[in-house]
Amino acid sequence: MKKILLKFLTIEATESDPIDLEHALRVATAVLLIEVTRADFIVQPAEQVRLRQLLEQQFGLSRDELDALMEEAEADADRLVSTQHVTRLLNQHYDHAMKLRVVEMMWEMVFADGNKDHYEEHLIRQVADLLYVSHSEFIQARHKAEPLDRGSSA
Numbered sequence: 001m002k003k004i005l006l007k008f009l010t011i012e013a014t015e016s017d018p019i020d021l022e023h024a025l026r027v028a029t030a031v032l033l034i035e036v037t038r039a040d041f042i043v044q045p046a047e048q049v050r051l052r053q054l055l056e057q058q059f060g061l062s063r064d065e066l067d068a069l070m071e072e073a074e075a076d077a078d079r080l081v082s083t084q085h086v087t088r089l090l091n092q093h094y095d096h097a098m099k100l101r102v103v104e105m106m107w108e109m110v111f112a113d114g115n116k117d118h119y120e121e122h123l124i125r126q127v128a129d130l131l132y133v134s135h136s137e138f139i140q141a142r143h144k145a146e147p148l149d150r151g152s153s154a
Helices: 002-008 018-039 045-059 063-079 084-093 096-113 118-130 135-145 148-153
Strands: none
Touching: 018 045, 018 063, 018 084, 018 096, 018 118, 045 063, 045 096, 084 096, 084 118, 096 118, 096 135, 118 135
16 A cells, blocks of 8 residues: 555655655645535535545545544644645645645545535635646546536536
């Protein structure tokens, strides 16, 4: 699993403990996804389920690892004042493809409850800008995550 994850990361040679860095990146990613669930002020059960699925799939976590990650990320999200320190960490250590994947996962969180709220979209736009994801990539990520049966209601 570590080799697969490291393939997506651009870790500086000066980092003293890659395991701690890997954990910090997972927490940072989870915090952003949690923020999307909270953006519309109503956290739906479908969002909670999708959040766990995305993190488990992306990072190949066991149930216990996922529970621990969720607990830490929820606590960090509760203390979050700005997304800038989170995105700064991701910018320093994720390559562009992984930053784009984070934006895609955020969009997947939006559509987990079947309703796109303007607060959710605003948050993702802000994060995408901070991660240097272009507007066209932002739109492509949205379309990739958007359910096919939504029609023109999105």
